[in-house]
Amino acid sequence: MQVNDVVAYIQAGRDRFVADLKEWLTIPSISGDPGRAADVRRSADWLADHLRAQGFPTVEIWETSGHPAVYAEWPAEDPDAPTVVVYGHHDVQPVEPLDEWDTDPFHPVEQGDRLIGRGTSDDKGQILFHTLGLRAGLAASGRQAPPVTIKLLVEGEEESGSAHFAELLRARRERLACDAVVISDTTMWSADVPSMCTGMRGLTEAEVTLRGPSRDLHSGSFGGAVPNPLHAMADLLAALHDADGRVTVPGFYDDVVPLTDEERELFARLPFDEDEWLRTAGDSRAAHGERGYTTLERIWARPTAEVNGMWGGHTGPGGKTIVPAEAHAKISFRLVAAQDPSKIQMAFESWVAEHVPAGVEAEVRVPGGGVRPCFSPIDSAGVRAARRAMERAFGTEVLFTREGGSGPEADLADILEAPLIFVAVGLDGDRIHAPNEHVEIPRLLKGAEAAAYLWEELATALR
Amino acid sequence: MQVNDVVAYIQAGRDRFVADLKEWLTIPSISGDPGRAADVRRSADWLADHLRAQGFPTVEIWETSGHPAVYAEWPAEDPDAPTVVVYGHHDVQPVEPLDEWDTDPFHPVEQGDRLIGRGTSDDKGQILFHTLGLRAGLAASGRQAPPVTIKLLVEGEEESGSAHFAELLRARRERLACDAVVISDTTMWSADVPSMCTGMRGLTEAEVTLRGPSRDLHSGSFGGAVPNPLHAMADLLAALHDADGRVTVPGFYDDVVPLTDEERELFARLPFDEDEWLRTAGDSRAAHGERGYTTLERIWARPTAEVNGMWGGHTGPGGKTIVPAEAHAKISFRLVAAQDPSKIQMAFESWVAEHVPAGVEAEVRVPGGGVRPCFSPIDSAGVRAARRAMERAFGTEVLFTREGGSGPEADLADILEAPLIFVAVGLDGDRIHAPNEHVEIPRLLKGAEAAAYLWEELATALR
Ligand SMILES: [Zn+2]
Ligand SMILES: [Zn+2]
Numbered sequence: 074m075q076v077n078d079v080v081a082y083i084q085a086g087r088d089r090f091v092a093d094l095k096e097w098l099t100i101p102s103i104s105g106d107p108g109r110a111a112d113v114r115r116s117a118d119w120l121a122d123h124l125r126a127q128g129f130p131t132v133e134i135w136e137t138s139g140h141p142a143v144y145a146e147w148p149a150e151d152p153d154a155p156t157v158v159v160y161g162h163h164d165v166q167p168v169e170p171l172d173e174w175d176t177d178p179f180h181p182v183e184q185g186d187r188l189i190g191r192g193t194s195d196d197k198g199q200i201l202f203h204t205l206g207l208r209a210g211l212a213a214s215g216r217q218a219p220p221v222t223i224k225l226l227v228e229g230e231e232e233s234g235s236a237h238f239a240e241l242l243r244a245r246r247e248r249l250a251c252d253a254v255v256i257s258d259t260t261m262w263s264a265d266v267p268s269m270c271t272g273m274r275g276l277t278e279a280e281v282t283l284r285g286p287s288r289d290l291h292s293g294s295f296g297g298a299v300p301n302p303l304h305a306m307a308d309l310l311a312a313l314h315d316a317d318g319r320v321t322v323p324g325f326y327d328d329v330v331p332l333t334d335e336e337r338e339l340f341a342r343l344p345f346d347e348d349e350w351l352r353t354a355g356d357s358r359a360a361h362g363e364r365g366y367t368t369l370e371r372i373w374a375r376p377t378a379e380v381n382g383m384w385g386g387h388t389g390p391g392g393k394t395i396v397p398a399e400a401h402a403k404i405s406f407r408l409v410a411a412q413d414p415s416k417i418q419m420a421f422e423s424w425v426a427e428h429v430p431a432g433v434e435a436e437v438r439v440p441g442g443g444v445r446p447c448f449s450p451i452d453s454a455g456v457r458a459a460r461r462a463m464e465r466a467f468g469t470e471v472l473f474t475r476e477g478g479s480g481p482e483a484d485l486a487d488i489l490e491a492p493l494i495f496v497a498v499g500l501d502g503d504r505i506h507a508p509n510e511h512v513e514i515p516r517l518l519k520g521a522e523a524a525a526y527l528w529e530e531l532a533t534a535l536r
Numbered sequence: 537m538q539v540n541d542v543v544a545y546i547q548a549g550r551d552r553f554v555a556d557l558k559e560w561l562t563i564p565s566i567s568g569d570p571g572r573a574a575d576v577r578r579s580a581d582w583l584a585d586h587l588r589a590q591g592f593p594t595v596e597i598w599e600t601s602g603h604p605a606v607y608a609e610w611p612a613e614d615p616d617a618p619t620v621v622v623y624g625h626h627d628v629q630p631v632e633p634l635d636e637w638d639t640d641p642f643h644p645v646e647q648g649d650r651l652i653g654r655g656t657s658d659d660k661g662q663i664l665f666h667t668l669g670l671r672a673g674l675a676a677s678g679r680q681a682p683p684v685t686i687k688l689l690v691e692g693e694e695e696s697g698s699a700h701f702a703e704l705l706r707a708r709r710e711r712l713a714c715d716a717v718v719i720s721d722t723t724m725w726s727a728d729v730p731s732m733c734t735g736m737r738g739l740t741e742a743e744v745t746l747r748g749p750s751r752d753l754h755s756g757s758f759g760g761a762v763p764n765p766l767h768a769m770a771d772l773l774a775a776l777h778d779a780d781g782r783v784t785v786p787g788f789y790d791d792v793v794p795l796t797d798e799e800r801e802l803f804a805r806l807p808f809d810e811d812e813w814l815r816t817a818g819d820s821r822a823a824h825g826e827r828g829y830t831t832l833e834r835i836w837a838r839p840t841a842e843v844n845g846m847w848g849g850h851t852g853p854g855g856k857t858i859v860p861a862e863a864h865a866k867i868s869f870r871l872v873a874a875q876d877p878s879k880i881q882m883a884f885e886s887w888v889a890e891h892v893p894a895g896v897e898a899e900v901r902v903p904g905g906g907v908r909p910c911f912s913p914i915d916s917a918g919v920r921a922a923r924r925a926m927e928r929a930f931g932t933e934v935l936f937t938r939e940g941g942s943g944p945e946a947d948l949a950d951i952l953e954a955p956l957i958f959v960a961v962g963l964d965g966d967r968i969h970a971p972n973e974h975v976e977i978p979r980l981l982k983g984a985e986a987a988a989y990l991w992e993e994l995a996t997a998l999r
Contacts, residue, residue, distance in 0.1 A: 274756065278855045286818025293737065293940030296870055297840030298831045299820040303865075304777065304843055310770035355749025355861065357762040359895030368761045377760030380767055381858050386845035387866060392741045392903060394868045395844050398818065402766075403850055405857045407759055432822030440855060477756030 078213035079525045083205060083518050090205050090521070091188065091514060093123060097163075097197050098181040098190045104140050104164035105233040113140040113229050116163045120200070120227060121145075127204040128211075129225070135245065137237035140164060140229035144248070147207070149222045155252040155535035156222040157528070160485055161200040162231035162258065165192040166506045173508035186513045194512040195505035199257045199497055200227055202517045206524025213525065220532035224249060228481065231258070235481045242488040252535045253455045253492050254485045255527070257520075259476055260499040262343055264516060267467040269460060270495035271336070271451050272374070272475045273482055275408035277417050277443030278381075281309070281425055283400045284434040289386070290396040299396060300432040303385050306400035309428050313378050313404075317364040320378045320406075322424045328411045332374050336451055339473050340369050373475030377407045414443025445483035449493040458534030459494045459527060466523035494531075496523060541676035542988045546668060546981050553668050553984070554651065554977060556586060560626075560660050561644040561653045567603050567627035568696040576603040576692050579626045583663070583690060584608075590667045591674075592688070598708065600700035603627060603692030607711075610670070612685045618715040618998035619685040620991070623948055624663040625694035625721065628655040629969045636971035649976045657975040658968035662720045662960055663690055665980045669987025676988070683995035687714060691944065694721070698944045705951040715998045716918045716955050717948045718990070720983075722939055723962040725806055727979060730930040732923060733958035734799070734914055735837070735938045736945055738871035740880050740906030741844075744772070744888060746863045747897040752849070755857040762859060763895040766848050769863035772891050776841050776867075780827040783841045783869075785887045791874045795837050799914055802936050803832050836938030840870045877906025908946035912956040921997035922957045922990060929986035957994075959986060 083090075102116035103109040117134055124132045124145040131146040143163060149156075168178040168191050176182045181190030192198070207219060214220075226249065228238050242249065259270040285302040286295075315321050332340075347368055351357045362371040371377075381404065386397035406417055422437045429435040449456055451473055463471040486493050498520035504510045546553075565579035566572040580597055587595045587608040594609040606626065612619075631641040631654055639645045644653030655661070670682060677683075689712065691701050705712065722733040748765040749758075778784050795803075810831055814820045825834040834840075844867065849860030869880055885900045892898040912919055914936055926934040949956050961983040967973045 276756075276857065278857070286820045288818045290818050290820075291940070292840075292842045292844060292868060293739075293870065295817045295820075295835065296842040296868075297838060298823055298825045298834040299814075299817050300822060300824040301842060303846050304773065306846070307770045307773035307776075307843065310767065311774035313770075314767065351762070354758045354762050355751045355753050357749045357753075357758075357895060358897070359763060360761055361763040361893065361895055362761045371761040372758065375760060377755075379755045379759040379764060379857070379859060380770065380849065381755060381856060381860070382849035382851045383766050383769070383863070384847040384851040386843065388845045388847040388864070392866060392868065393844060394739065394741070394842070396842060397844070400846070401851070403855060405755060405759075405855065407756065430824065432820060432824050434821070477754070 079209045079522055082209040082212045083521050086205055086209070087514070087518060090201065091183070094188070094198060094201050095181045097123070097201070098192050099179050101179045102164045102229065103167050104230045105167055110140065113164055117141045117143050117229055120163050124204065124225065127208060135241060137230070137241050139237045142226060142228040142241060145225040147219055147223045149220060150216065150218040154221050154532055156224060156250065157531055158224045158226055158249055158251040158254045158485070158489065158491070159203055160226055160254055160256045160258070160481065161196045162228045163197060163200065164229045164232050166195070166232045170508065175509055186515055187511050188514055189509060189511040191510050193510055194499045194503035195510065196231070196258045198512045198517050199499060199520060202520035203257065203524050206521035207528070209521060210525035210528055219528045221528050221535070223528070224251060231481060238481050239484045239488060242484055246488060249489055251489060251491050253494055253531065254489060255459070255494045255496050256482055256485070257497045259495050259497040260501055261497070262472060262474055264500060264513065266344060266472060267463055267469065268472040268474045269456065269463060270449070270476050270497070271456070271473045272410060272448040273446060274477060275412065275414060275444045275446030275483060276405060277408060277414035278403065278405045278440055279418065279421055280438045280440070281402045281404065282436040283429065284398065285432065286396060286398050288398050292394040292396050295396055296394070300430055301396045302400035302433055303397060305430055305433045306383065306385065306402055309425065310380055310383070310402060312428055318362050320376065322420050324420045325376065325417065328413060328416070329376060330410045330448060332370060333452070336473060337370065339451070340367070343369065343472055343474070345369055374409055376409050376412055379405050379407070381405050408446045410446045410448030412446060414445060418443065444480055445487065447483040447486050447493055449495055453492055454534040455492050455494045455531065458530040459496050462526035462530045463496065463523045465526045466519050496527060542672045542985055545672040545675045546984050549668055549672070550981060553664065554646070557651070557661055557664050558644045560586070560664070561655050562642050564642045565627045565692070566630050567693050568630055573603065576627055580604045580606050580692055583626050587667065587688065590671060598704060600693070600704050602700045605692055605704060606690040608688040610682055610686045612683060613679065613681040617684050617995055619687060619713065620994055621687045621689055621712055621714040621717045621948070621952065621954070622666055623689055623717055623719045623721070623944065624659045625691045626660060626663065627692045627695050629658070629695045633971065638972055649978055650974050651977055652972060652974040654973050656973055657962045657966035658973065659694070659721045661975045661980050662962060662983060665983035666720065666987045669984035670991070672984060673988035673991055682991045684991045684998070686991070687712060694944060701944050702947045702951065705947055709951060712952055714952060714954050716957055716994065717952060718922070718957045718959050719945055719948070720960045722958050722960040723964055724960070725935060725937055727963060727976065729807060729935060730926055730932065731935040731937045732919065732926060733912070733939050733960070734919070734936045735873055735911040736909060737940060738875065738877060738907045738909035738946065739868060740871065740877035741866065741868045741903055742881065742884055743901045743903070744865045744867065745899045746892065747861065748895065749859060749861050751861050753859040755859050758859055759857070763893055764859045765863035765896055766860060768893055768896045769846065769848065769865055772888065773843055773846070773865060775891055781825050783839065785883050787883045788839065788880065791876060791879070792839060793873045793911060795833060796915065799936060800833065802914070803830070806832065806935055806937070808832055837872055839872050839875055842868050842870070844868050871909045873909045873911030875909060877908060881906065907943055908950065910946040910949050910956055912958055916955055917997040918955050918957045918994060921993035922959050925989035925993045926959065926986045928989045929982050959990060
């Protein structure tokens with residue numbers, strides 16, 4: 074197979090690809106809007122029809138307690154070939170505020186190379202490049218079936234929290250058995266600096282209530298002689314980080330997979346402009362965080378504790394000199410592999426109990442089980458193979474990033490017990506989840522090209 | 537003069553005294569209710585008439601920009617005798633919630649020794665005991681004029697913040713020239729443990745705003761790499777006290793008049809039940825405060841910093857994983873003599889500026905000038921004399937307390953440049969400012985008796 078054959082096939086298929094994508098994009102599959110349930114289903118049906126037309130021998134609609142997913146399978150010729158699940162989602166974000174869109178979000182418009190509309194980048198455009206890439210790979214190699222068994226799983230609830238996805242994975246675990254999961258729902262560093270995601274931070278949250286007197290006390294009569302829950306809360310939250318910006322909860326870092334020298338070196342090669350980043354960070358005046366790590370390492374690869382909200386006592390206008398009965402705080406922990414949300418929750422609860430002064434009662438409420446982090450080590454065979462495919466398509470070195478998010482990704486890794494490989498061509502600038510979402514069509518075609526090379530690279534690497 | 541003569545005079549005058557007081561109490565002189573302005577004036581007029589009838593040679597209504605005060609003067613026979621201002625107020629608190637009163641608040645009712653009604657204890661009953669006591673003293677001594685020049689000043693706005701009192705004092709400074717100010721608007725430890733107030737804490741307040749990013753940031757993207765104003769606020773407020781519960785603002789204790797051994801020893805003799813006190817303190821589970829001081833010393837004689845309110849970020853239901861743009865806190869400082877509210881405000885502002893981390897901007901807003909503390913040292917000649925008068929009346933040792941409050945008291949001390957002496961017979965149990973305010977008539981008569989001895993004691997002590 075010649076590179077030129079794949080490229081030629083993709084160039085020839087460009088108009089058909091764009092026409093198909095535009096047709097799909099007109100379906101407003103907003104999973105978060107109960108009034109759009111029929112549209113989400115239409116979107117699933119459209120994809121199922123498309124996949125059949127593209128030659129997938131098996132295409133099924135998988136029902137869930139919420140919106141349907143689409144499953145398609147194309148077995149390798151070689152029964153010993155590896156199996157790869159490809160994950161994406163066919164639902165989209167809401168479009169409010171509508172008046173900030175320059176075009177109708179569900180009537181996609183081409184402006185030069187740019188395609189504007191809800192779902193162009195997240196995630197319909199990135200699912201569709203796989204079918205074009207797969208067909209380009211088959212055409213260029215003259216094969217009738219891909220070099221690995223492909224199991225395409227496209228869920229319909231990602232933008233509303235993947236509420237039934239773990240359930241679906243558990244129910245379909247046998248059918249989804251695989252050697253790796255390719256995820257196409259992330260971004261690259263930039264159009265000029267292609268990159269692959271290597272992990273997503275997880276999350277666990279806690280709400281702390283500290284109780285002192287049974288009612289607000291007049292501070293003139295009692296102030297300075299009884300414990301003030303606001304003082305206790307300030308002490309507690311101040312003690313959550315040490316002078317090096319490290320979280321002080323015992324065991325917090327125990328399960329953290331450390332950054333490798335190679336990953337740190339590759340992160341450092343990204344053209345990161347800290348001043349520009351601070352501007353995007355709400356004009357933050359200084360970077361600040363765990364000592365010994367760069368800003369990118371802090372936001373990508375290090376766990377954090379962040380106070381998201383804090384309140385208690387008199388918060389209205391004017392003064393009210395009280396010792397309040399209660400103080401509250403909401404705290405979230407960003408987790409990295411291989412931290413376990415429930416272990417962190419338990420460690421935090423014990424820490425709070427030990428740090429509350431006499432006379433103050435503490436309650437820690439944990440809403441839900443949290444989100445596990447996910448991780449795709451850059452030295453795995455699968456990631457190295459996918460990186461080669463990306464580099465062949467983009468003709469340049471592919472670097473690595475990490476991202477926020479995580480949710481279905483961690484479920485895929487954990488329930489299917491397979492390594493994750495992130496292959497995607499979105500950009501932060503695509504305005505996903507915002508008005509005027511768009512994508513550059515040539516970028517999607519690069520994605521198709523990478524997908525064309527991906528299966529043969531993985532066929533060798535995963536064998 | 538024989539003690540028995542004073543006592544006999546007061547016993548003989550009891551019914552007249554109670555009848556007069558009940559008449560005055562029927563006037564609803566609620567200064568905080570604009571609809572009661574005419575009643576506050578009627579109350580002033582009633583008192584002026586009463587004072588004239590009691591023999592005061594000079595009685596005037598002093599107008600203010602708000603409600604009128606009553607001024608009465610009775611010069612000593614001896615032109616070299618000391619001059620004493622006696623302070624009280626003829627306005628009363630509102631009576632809501634009315635349905636919690638067992639009787640009509642403005643139709644005073646006698647139940648045995650108890651007189652129930654708004655103003656019985658705070659402060660009409662305590663003003664009126666002075667005229668009875670003064671006449672008893674004159675009668676027993678056979679004098680035509682008191683042994684000190686008495687200048688009675690009864691304001692009409694104390695219960696609504698004494699808004700025009702300082703103005704009045706400055707305007708009438710010459711007329712009010714004196715050697716001491718006797719204040720009759722405080723409480724004793726208990727009916728069995730007579731005591732005198734020796735100081736009131738002052739107050740200054742501040743609102744702190746810390747600003748980080750210009751808008752709330754998604755903590756998944758930015759958390760752990762930019763300063764979080766809530767963390768900075770927790771650090772700041774935690775640093776406000778050291779491990780000994782002392783306020784860390786530099787210079788905070790510089791002007792504090794230390795407790796004397798005698799005062800600490802006398803405080804310690806008060807029958808204070810800490811467990812009972814904790815129950816009244818909203819069932820607080822433990823006493824807590826500045827190391828090295830008892831609970832009474834902490835609430836009476838030591839300055840404090842108290843966080844009254846704190847808020848920032850997401851405070852509603854559910855989670856919202858943000859790095860918030862702002863954090864806020866309301867802080868109040870209770871001050872003791874001779875701390876100056878404006879010095880403390882400035883020291884706090886500097887301290888905040890020095891304790892805010894890079895990337896966080898601090899603003900300290902100070903609402904108003906604060907309230908100066910007031911102080912009546914137990915070893916002053918005036919206090920020792922007044923204590924003798926109280927001990928003669930109550931026939932037992934008189935101890936010392938301090939109180940919250942302060943406002944007109946500090947103005948009297950500062951503007952008239954005279955020492956304060958607290959002579960009063962109120963009790964915490966009198967339900968002042970609450971439904972069913974009451975007083976025991978024999979207690980008011982003890983006040984009259986103390987007032988009868990007071991002028992001759994002060995005549996000697998202040999000469
Ligand atoms: Zn997506
Ligand atoms: Zn009063």
